[in-house]
Amino acid sequence: MPVPVATCTYTKVADITDPVAKLYEDGTYSNTKPDIEHLTPVTQAGLACIQQKVAATNCYMTPQPTSGYRPTAYQTHILEVYDKWQLIKDDNTSACAETKAAIQKEFNKHSRFARRPGVTSNHSQVDAQGNPAGEAVDIPFVPDDTNASADAIACQCDMYRPLINMPDPKDNDLVHYQPRTCPR
Amino acid sequence: MKKLKLFAAISTAFVCFFSCAYAFAQADPAVKVTAWGMHQGGWVVYKYQVKNLGTLPLDDFSIGFYPPTATADGAAELNVGPYYPGGTSLWLPPSVSQSPAGWGVYLDFPEESATFSLRWVEGGHYRSMWPGARESEIPIAQNPPNIMPPGASWDQFSVTLPRPDYAYVQGHAYMFYGDKELTVLMEKGDTTLPTLTLSLSPATLSPPSGNLVPIIPAITVNDDYDPSPEIKLESITANEPLADGDIQDAQFGTDDRSFSLAAKRADTNPAGRTYTVTYSATDASGNKATANATVTVPYN
Numbered sequence: 354m355p356v357p358v359a360t361c362t363y364t365k366v367a368d369i370t371d372p373v374a375k376l377y378e379d380g381t382y383s384n385t386k387p388d389i390e391h392l393t394p395v396t397q398a399g400l401a402c403i404q405q406k407v408a409a410t411n412c413y414m415t416p417q418p419t420s421g422y423r424p425t426a427y428q429t430h431i432l433e434v435y436d437k438w439q440l441i442k443d444d445n446t447s448a449c450a451e452t453k454a455a456i457q458k459e460f461n462k463h464s465r466f467a468r469r470p471g472v473t474s475n476h477s478q479v480d481a482q483g484n485p486a487g488e489a490v491d492i493p494f495v496p497d498d499t500n501a502s503a504d505a506i507a508c509q510c511d512m513y514r515p516l517i518n519m520p521d522p523k524d525n526d527l528v529h530y531q532p533r534t535c536p537r
Numbered sequence: 538m539k540k541l542k543l544f545a546a547i548s549t550a551f552v553c554f555f556s557c558a559y560a561f562a563q564a565d566p567a568v569k570v571t572a573w574g575m576h577q578g579g580w581v582v583y584k585y586q587v588k589n590l591g592t593l594p595l596d597d598f599s600i601g602f603y604p605p606t607a608t609a610d611g612a613a614e615l616n617v618g619p620y621y622p623g624g625t626s627l628w629l630p631p632s633v634s635q636s637p638a639g640w641g642v643y644l645d646f647p648e649e650s651a652t653f654s655l656r657w658v659e660g661g662h663y664r665s666m667w668p669g670a671r672e673s674e675i676p677i678a679q680n681p682p683n684i685m686p687p688g689a690s691w692d693q694f695s696v697t698l699p700r701p702d703y704a705y706v707q708g709h710a711y712m713f714y715g716d717k718e719l720t721v722l723m724e725k726g727d728t729t730l731p732t733l734t735l736s737l738s739p740a741t742l743s744p745p746s747g748n749l750v751p752i753i754p755a756i757t758v759n760d761d762y763d764p765s766p767e768i769k770l771e772s773i774t775a776n777e778p779l780a781d782g783d784i785q786d787a788q789f790g791t792d793d794r795s796f797s798l799a800a801k802r803a804d805t806n807p808a809g810r811t812y813t814v815t816y817s818a819t820d821a822s823g824n825k826a827t828a829n830a831t832v833t834v835p836y837n
Contacts, residue, residue, distance in 0.1 A: 380670030384646050385627040417627060419646045442718065453716055461713055462666035465602050465654055467647035468610040474649075493651055523610070527651035 361449035363441045366434050366459045371426030373485055378430070384419040384464050391422035391485035395511075395532045400490050402510030403530070407495055416494030419528070422487030423476040431470050434459045475531055491528045503527070508535035566721045567591030570600065570710040573726035574701065574821030575763040581821045583705040586692040586726070587685070591714060595685040596662035598712035599645060601704065602654035603720050613645075613652040614708040628676050629655075635695040639683030641676050642696070654711070657694060659684055701767065703823035727822040731760040735816050735828040742800035742834045745810075749785050749797040752832060756794070756816060763820035768792045771815040771827060777803050784812075802834040810834040 369378050373391060382388040389397060400418060408415040438460040441453050460466075475489035495503045507513050513533045516526035569588040574581055589595050601615035627644040634642050636657060645656040660677030662684070664670070685691060696705065706727075711720050736755045760766050770793040773784050780801075787796035802810035812832040819825040 380667030383667070383670075385643060386671075386674065419627070420648065445716075450716075457713065457716055458666070461597070464645050465599060465611075465613065465647050465656075465711070466604065467602070467612050467650060468605050470648055491646070491649065493646060493653070525651075526649045529649060 359446065359448040361444075361446070361452050363437065363444070363449055363452050363456075365452055365455045366430070366437055369426060369430055371424055373422075374424045374427035374430060377423070377427045382421075387418050387421040387491075388423070388487075389418065389421045389490070391424075392487040392490060393532070396488050396490055399507075399510045399512040399530065399532050400492065403492055403495060403506055403512060406506050406509060416492050418490050418492050420476060420489075420491035422485050423474075424485065425473060425477045428470065428472045428474075428477060431463055432472055434463060435466050435470055489529055489531050492530055493528045495528075511535050565590060566719060567593070567714050568595060568598070568710070568712060568719060568721060569724065570598075570721060571724045571726040572600070572706040572822075573762050574703075574706055574823075576701075576765045576767065576821055577697075581698045581701050583696050583698065583821070584692065584726075585694040585723075586690065587694060587710075588690040589685050589687055592687050593715045594687065595712065595714070596659040597656070598710055599654040599656045600710050600723065601652075601708045602645070602647075602711045603709040604711060604718060611647075613647050613650055613654045614704050615653050615655065616651075616702065616704060626674060626676070628674075629696065630676070633697040635693055637683060637685075637691055637693040639678060639681065642694070655696060701819070701821050701823070706822050725822055727760075727762040727820060727824060729761050730824045730826040731758050731763070731766045731818040731820050733758050733816065733818040733826045733828040735814070735830045737814055737830045737832050740830070740832055742798065742832060745800050745802050745834050747799060747801050749782075750800050751795065751797050752814075754794050754814070754816065754830070756818075756828075758818045760818075760820045760824075762822065766818040766820040769817050769819070770794075770796070771817050772813075773798070773815075774813050776808070776811045776813075777806050798832055800834055802836065807836050809836040 369375050376382050389400065404415050437456050441449060441456055444453060476487050478486050478488050480486040495506055504514060507530055511532060511534050512530045514527065514529060515531055516529050519525050567590055569590060571586045572583060574583045585600065587598065602613050603611050605611040629642050636642050639660050640657055641660065642655055642657045644653045646653045659682065660675065660679065661682040663675060663677065706723065706725050708723060709720055710723050734757045738753045738755065739750065742750050756768060758766050758768065769791060770787060770789055772789065773787055783799040783801060785797040787793060798812050810833065813829050814832065815827055815829050817825055817827045
């Protein structure tokens with residue numbers, strides 16, 4: 354009678370095929386080197402303006418963005434990484450050891466996950482031709498001891514923060530900026 | 538008899554189950570991180586000692602982060618502020634950080650987050666995670682590899698801030714240890730209050746002329762880790778109602794050592810007026826001591 358061979362029911366994270374998403378996966382882009390090139394020109398200009406204004410008034414630093422354009426394919430990828438790790442992390446069987454190691458390596462190379470990642474956002478927009486055209490940039494280092502200062506600087510640069518003062522404070526995103534003509 | 542044996546067996550198993558569970562819960566984590574802070578030359582330096590108490594090597598860990606569970610979100614615990622010098626990288630330069638040879642530290646932002654953790658990584662490990670990353674952006678020498686071995690205790694991890702932030706000594710440390718996620722509460726290395734002594738001169742205001750008298754505090758402070766804890770004037774109170782202007786030039790919440798008190802008292806108070814002045818000393822780990830001294834305006 355043949356002895357059944359234990360097999361792992363989990364699968365490794367799928368390879369990325371999207372060309373821009375691949376640039377994230379190979380380390381060209383990361384939160385220390387976000388993709389600014391694939392943001393819309395207006396968003397790029399808003400980022401540069403905020404950096405310039407903060408640097409002019411803040412002797413410590415020029416704020417560095419931590420997230421620019423992020424293709425949907427990449428967001429889907431990190432969601433898959435997150436979900437597959439949650440499924441396999443408590444599996445200690447030898448049959449799954451290789452798969453677990455591969456998923457762990459993927460999980461560990463990304464930024465820490467404080468929650469399950471979302472898939473779509475203004476970071477992932479494309480234009481009518483399907484070309485990357487991100488309309489959101491995360492800029493953590495704008496002085497925001499009072500939120501008003503961050504918003505005032507953003508307004509001078511025709512940017513705003515759409516995700517502050519959310520009904521659930523947990524959903525506030527204080528670093529997320531998008532273009533919008535500021536009333537003057 | 539059989540029933541007795543069965544009862545004994547069940548009792549033993551019951552006791553063992555709970556004692557074993559207790560032992561597991563109490564077991565020392567494989568990695569222990571101790572944190573403490575100190576003021577240095579107008580800056581605040583937070584230092585970390587990492588002890589690898591398990592049987593596996595360590596090449597990557599974060600402070601200020603804990604992961605999500607099945608029922609709750611995790612969080613990065615360090616607040617964004619104008620803390621770090623600018624540049625084109627989130628790697629911390631040696632001017633505001635220290636790492637063991639072959640290691641570096643960078644700010645790691647969970648997505649869409651205004652908070653971050655500090656992630657120390659060994660250079661070879663970082664390169665293995667990102668084999669295509671641009672070498673010029675990695676401020677860690679290629680060689681030699683310097684993975685932290687089991688049994689090692691290293692304390693060459695530090696960050697420098699322009700002001701105290703106690704989140705840097707009381708949050709979580711997070712890492713992979715083998716194939717397990719490991720989250721530990723950092724231990725505060727300094728839990729002792731500073732010793733603070735205070736005297737005021739003059740300690741008696743007489744006669745009760747109504748004049749404002751400059752008061753000079755004499756303060757001494759000592760701490761087991763922090764060479765210069767932060768001094769603050771906390772409050773000035775009195776045992777009788779004060780009029781506007783009886784306390785002058787006092788900047789509460791700052792290291793104010795120059796203020797004036799009125800040499801006045803109520804005619805109906807035979808005990809005279811007693812001002813109580815309170816200062817605090819807080820070390821960079823957040824341990825706060827207070828001291829009081831009094832200035833009296835006697836009745837006679």
